[in-house]
Amino acid sequence: MNPIKRGVFALCMLASGGVFAADPVSLTIDTAKPGAIINKDVYGQFAEHLGTGIYEGIWVGPKSKTPNTKGWRNDVVGALKDIKVPLVRWPGGCFADEYHWRDGIGPREKRPVKVNTNWGGVDESNAVGTHEFFDLVDLLGADAYVNGNLGTGSAQEMSEWVEYMTSDSKSTLANMRRKNGRDKPFKVAYFAVGNEAWGCGGNMSPQYYSDLYKQVETFLRAPKQYRPKIIASGGNDNDVAWSDVLSKELKKQTDGISFHYYTIPTGKWDVKGASTSFQENEWISTLSNTLRMESHIQKNTAAMDKHDPEKKLGLFVDEWGTWYDVEKGTNPGFLFQQNTLRDAVVAALNFNIFHAHADRVRMTNIAQMVNVLQAMILTDKDKMILTPTYYAYQMYVPFQNATSLPVSLQNNPDYSVGNVKIPEISASAARGTDGKLYVALVNTNPNQPADVALNIPGQAVKAVKGRVLTAAAMDAHNTFAAPQAIKPAPFSAAAGADGKLTVKVPAKAVIVVAVE
Incomplete structure (x- = not known):
């Protein structure tokens, strides 16, 4: 396996390891109230x-x-x-x-x-x-x-x-x-x-x-x-x-x-x-x-x-x-x-x-x-x-040029170092020009993955599919000697038997997925 993919796979597996005592972050997307066009x-x-x-x-x-x-x-x-x-x-x-x-x-x-x-x-x-x-x-x-x-x-x-x-x-x-x-x-x-x-x-x-x-x-x-x-x-x-x-x-x-x-x-x-x-x-x-x-x-x-x-x-x-x-x-x-x-x-x-x-x-x-x-x-x-x-x-x-959609996050913990703290998860959603619903998630915590439960009132979510960008090191970067040290990897998640879908977001990661 490509070492980049192997590293991302390991991070994603860690994210799905069920190690969290707290409830997942809840992300609600209101598709019934479309907002402004994202120029x-x-x-x-x-x-x-x-x-x-x-x-x-x-x-x-x-x-x-x-x-x-x-x-x-x-x-x-x-x-x-x-x-x-x-x-x-x-x-x-x-x-x-x-x-x-x-x-x-x-x-x-x-x-x-x-x-x-x-x-x-x-x-x-x-x-x-x-x-x-x-x-x-x-x-x-x-x-x-x-x-x-x-x-x-x-x-x-x-x-x-x-x-x-x-x-x-x-x-x-x-x-x-x-x-x-x-x-x-x-x-x-x-x-x-x-x-x-x-x-x-x-x-x-x-x-x-x-x-x-x-x-x-x-x-x-x-x-x-x-x-x-x-x-x-x-x-x-x-x-x-x-x-x-x-x-x-x-x-x-x-x-x-x-x-x-x-x-x-x-x-x-x-x-x-x-x-x-x-x-x-x-x-x-x-x-x-x-x-x-x-x-x-x-x-x-x-x-x-x-x-x-x-x-x-x-x-x-x-x-x-x-x-x-x-x-x-x-x-x-x-x-x-x-x-x-x-x-x-x-x-x-x-x-x-x-x-x-x-x-x-x-x-x-x-x-x-x-x-x-x-x-x-x-x-x-x-x-x-x-x-x-x-x-x-x-x-x-x-x-x-997608249509922005209102999002709300509940149970979103703070990530903190010393006296500085910020929300752990950032999210955005929009209806693309192709008609698909797209969701972006950012985990600001470089140490811990996060579970994000996806909730779209009036719509059953079967799966999400897209890409994730993450790495083992906070300062991971590409060089002329190693031009592909960091790049996106495929990402997907499916609803469980209870019909609910939880996205496993690795530490220090950016995810963009389309909702199916």
């Missing part, structure tokens, strides 16, 4: 000009010996297609507010070389610009989220970029696009006015930003069929002033407000914690800190509800994920970190939170897609590995 864009990605997140990681250029299509690595693109990436945000991040779009069009050999002052002080060749980005989203079958430059740009620059991308006229800018190889307008799903205006995007106040936004948005003109949704740059963490002010001032001029939150084990930016070889106290602190996403969304939603009770505006969590100390020996400005089972659990916990707030949270973008922070994929020259976070996205694909 596919909740599973969006983020690709910034940062480290090897684009160059080397996914862009190698059309002349590279690495197999590619229009300069984009075939292996990485293929892997991303397998998780059905719905949306990609580009070119930043902090980089967006120093990016001038005209530097990235025309012959690549004639484009100006700049310095990426935000990330490592390295040369920025501008080899990847507007046309190359749209080649990528076309290859992925994804939508485009373009972030405009408010920090060092202008209303005119953003207005002209939108015209360049979307105009179907015979204007000079539209004809420039055609000359550069694109006849028909690009389809831009979202366009953001700046990024983190409270910090790297200009150190602005919410009121000052809202005034600038109104000016810029006035001039973002596009044909109706090509007009993107316009996003306002919002706040972070506990700062709800941005959501409050912007939802009041901009509710007639924006489609939504962004929000950023990063999970740090220690809660301290100067010493964040390691991505591997961590102890259990940092396992639970990481999960406890990521669960704060729930209260952050609640507070920002409450602020927006005051001015937008109809929920016309979306809350777009367009930067989120884990942020650790960089790997030793790497450029600190490249934000390269390993990715473990802990990261997959973090991802799944956030997915379940986003699903519960699908009426307001309609798009999120994990940071970032390749080689940066909580990446889906890590590369080293021609080598590529898939991370546990990648597999979490893969397992949750059925939730894209």
Whole structure:
């Protein structure tokens, strides 16, 4: 037997060993009260000009010996297609507010070389610009989220970029696009006015930003069929002033407000914690800190509800994920970190939170897609590995555009270490576009498996079938020497003679199943 499968099998057998004195956790799913649609864009990605997140990681250029299509690595693109990436945000991040779009069009050999002052002080060749980005989203079958430059740009620059991308006229800018190889307008799903205006995007106040936004948005003109949704740059963490002010001032001029939150084990930016070889106290602190996403969304939603009770505006969590100390020996400005089972659990916990707030949270973008922070994929020259976070996205694909369903947990014990405690089980359920009922379960306890009794009023549950992601070690991860050390395994459970179905969830595990 494959050692990976043997390890998972052993864990699952342990989970079904009947060693629990307590009653199982009870999960009730109310299929009679369908909620909001879980927008596919909740599973969006983020690709910034940062480290090897684009160059080397996914862009190698059309002349590279690495197999590619229009300069984009075939292996990485293929892997991303397998998780059905719905949306990609580009070119930043902090980089967006120093990016001038005209530097990235025309012959690549004639484009100006700049310095990426935000990330490592390295040369920025501008080899990847507007046309190359749209080649990528076309290859992925994804939508485009373009972030405009408010920090060092202008209303005119953003207005002209939108015209360049979307105009179907015979204007000079539209004809420039055609000359550069694109006849028909690009389809831009979202366009953001700046990024983190409270910090790297200009150190602005919410009121000052809202005034600038109104000016810029006035001039973002596009044909109706090509007009993107316009996003306002919002706040972070506990700062709800941005959501409050912007939802009041901009509710007639924006489609939504962004929000950023990063999970740090220690809660301290100067010493964040390691991505591997961590102890259990940092396992639970990481999960406890990521669960704060729930209260952050609640507070920002409450602020927006005051001015937008109809929920016309979306809350777009367009930067989120884990942020650790960089790997030793790497450029600190490249934000390269390993990715473990802990990261997959973090991802799944956030997915379940986003699903519960699908009426307001309609798009999120994990940071970032390749080689940066909580990446889906890590590369080293021609080598590529898939991370546990990648597999979490893969397992949750059925939730894209699914209809959320109310869930309730009873008898859910706390998992605790010292004075930190969190719920042991997290759950989510939805009716997929294929008509099937899908259930996601996360066991945050790295030491004990859990029994979860499934209850669906009015429906007899015969069995569940899907996949489980777990491992023996909290920091289990894939390396270039061992690229398949951790990956999902098949999972199934059937109802007992009494007609009841109990799912045996291994310790530190993510499960996604379809209900039969």
